Amino acid sequence: MEGDGNEIDAERYEEDESVTDILRDRFRLSTISIAETQAKKHGMQISEPIIACISELAFKYTAHRNEHVASTLRSFYDDLKAKEPQSERKRKKASKNKDKATTSAVQFPDL
Amino acid sequence: MEDETFDTDLIHAIFKHIWTKRYLERERNGGNDALDSEQVGAGTSKKNRPTSANAHALKLSCELLRVFIAEAVGRAATIAEAEGVSKIEATHLERILPQLLLDF
Secondary structure, X not given: OHHHHHHHHHHHHHHHHHHHHHHHHHHHHHHHHXXXXXXXXXXXXXXXXXXXXXXXXXXXXXXXHHHHHHHHHHHHHHHHHHHHHHHHHHHHHXXXXXXXXXXXXXXOOOO | OOOOOOOHHHHHHHHHHHHHHHHHHHHHHHOOHHXXXXXXXXXXXXXXXXXXXXXXXXXXXXXXXXXXXXXXXXXXXXXXXXXXXXXXXXXXXXXXHHHHHHHO
């Protein structure tokens, strides 16, 4: 059983690596054209290892930045979702009280 | 002439790949706990909704990456120019990297 799990994991890892390689290569091609255009604008030449280096950096930056933005958005979403049912309940309660007795104090939901 | 930039489909594919990887990692590490904490208060229909990004967000991401690369080359070119050489080398990139990474 455990062996099967490891095999599946290894397969998934290999597949994952090959997809990463393909994406990285495509990304590098775009980076090369952007970097060369930019270097030409400045009237400069740029050596191949430097482009590879910038490409790798930008690729990792994409992953890092994306992860950061995604986690920020996720926690924002969690906050909103955690607040939502409570405020809805309060709103319902407030409207019920309003219907029952107009003389009693009106409850406002916390903002 | 319009500047060269990244293909939005490529950036989307990279994002999706990272999201899937992270999701699988979380699932493996924390079982269903990670998923549950993420979906606090969410309706059951949204439980397995995959992360997505709209077209504007992708376009913006492409632009951000293009500017990142353009800035790296531009700043390195300025250093190379100041040294009186016409080819950008590793030392030029080394000198601009700290500030570049602080700026982005």
